[in-house]
Amino acid sequence: MKKIGFLSFGHWSDHPAYKTRTAADTLLQSIDLAVAAEEIGLDGAYFRVHHFASQLASPFPLLSAIGAKTSRIEIGTGVIDMRYENPLYMVEDAGAADLISGGRLQLGISRGSPEQVIEGWRYFGYEPAEDENDADMGRKKAMAFLDKLKGVGFAEPNPYPMFPNPPGLLRLEPYSKGLRERIWWGAASNATAVWAAEQGMHLQSSTLKFDESGKPFHVQQAEQIRAYKEAWKKAGHDREPRVSVSRSVFALVNDQDRLYFGQQGKGADSFGYIEADKRAVFGRSYAAEPDRLIAELSKDEAIQEADTVLLTIPNTLGVDYNVHVLSSILEHVAPGLGWR
Structure with a gap:
């Protein structure tokens, strides 16, 4: 059994093909999609956080609104860049959002990834201490947040x-x-996953990670998850750890699906750089008829290790189409994989 959620980057643009032309469109449609996702039986509604971009950036008003209009679905982030945050103010915001939702907040945080502007956190009034780099600053803020x-x-x-x-x-x-x-930690390396386990945070592992062996993405990610679980066990925490992985998965069940995503399933893992000196491996997208999807996803070692799968969605295509995308996975793919 798996928990299945969606992960939205919350894009908008004044593009003729987009259903999300403005920030208001994206915010309001995100609420509607979360309500619809709960109605069809999905387990989670998660949102990415990016600053200085035409994407979702301030998660707590959105999460609070969703919490007020739903009753069961988990709501969360994947992830909040702690370099930009005031940890104490964030404690207040997160506490309010969690109470409004009745304790359904699953909050993903991290030390951050490359952003739209150079050292964007400086514009927010933050800078590392003399003996720190920005990653150190992000982790220090995370520890302050956890403590409070x-x-x-x-x-x-x-x-x-x-x-x-x-x-x-x-x-x-x-x-x-x-x-x-x-609280979940978005980890790009094995060592950071182990650190997250030691701190008692759940693990979020996305569609990329630092390349530490040259092996296929799902194999490296599975090794990361196993290292995390072992570290959690050694730490002696008195609760069970949770692990989520993100995947782009599209079941091709009609001509519209084939038009939008028919070519994506032909791709493969890729290697590149997300920072000047950090080689990363990027996981492939899955797009195929349901039977083929079931066969391909059953070989994904990281999915086998995780208890939660977050399906990345094309939010710009609107609520109705995304409900169709998610319903297709629930109806045609999840049962064949034993997720339901």
């Missing part, structure tokens, strides 16, 4: 407050119990 999510008081109260204080040091509010146990 525990709900332990740390701030000295004002002796003359506007409102009466409870006794002792004060914590950030609103506090959402259990949210600390629902």
Whole structure:
């Protein structure tokens, strides 16, 4: 059994073929898609976060709106770049979104990836300490975020407050119990996956990772997941770890599907650079008739290791078509793979 969710990058552009011409289109359609995804039986609605781009960037208003209009589906991110964040403010935003949703937030965070502008986090008022790089800064902020999510008081109260204080040091509010146990880390390397396990975070592994062996993408990703699970076991956490992998999967069940995605299934893994000195392996897209998809996906070692599969969606094609894409996977592919 697998949990199945969608992952949207939330693109928009004033393009004649797009259903999402504006930011408002993307935000409102994201809410509608999450509601529809819950109705068809999907397990999760996840959103990517990118700054300085015509894509979704501020996740908490969107997640809160979805939480208020749904009742069962998990809602989350994949991932928030911690280099851009104020960890304490983020604790408040995340706590509010989690309470509105009734404890369904699954929050993916990371140290960040290459962005649209050079050192964009500097425009947000942040810079690494003298002995740090930007990745160090992102991880330090992540640790501060995790610490404050525990709900332990740390701030000295004002002796003359506007409102009466409870006794002792004060914590950030609103506090959402259990949210600390629902934080995920987006890891691009085996070592970072092990670190995430040691910190008690779940693992998000996307459609790319640093190339550490030259092996096929799904094999390297499976090795990363197994290293993560072993590290979690060694750390002695008293709860079960969760692992998600992202995949572009399209079941070709009608002529429109074949027109949009018929050529994508002919691709293969590719190797390239996401940073000047970081060689990466990029996973292939899957697009084929359902029987062939089942045969191909059954050989994906990383999917076998994961409990959650996030299906990347073409959000610019609109809510109705994306409901069709997701329904096709649920109806024609998931049962054949034992996901349902």
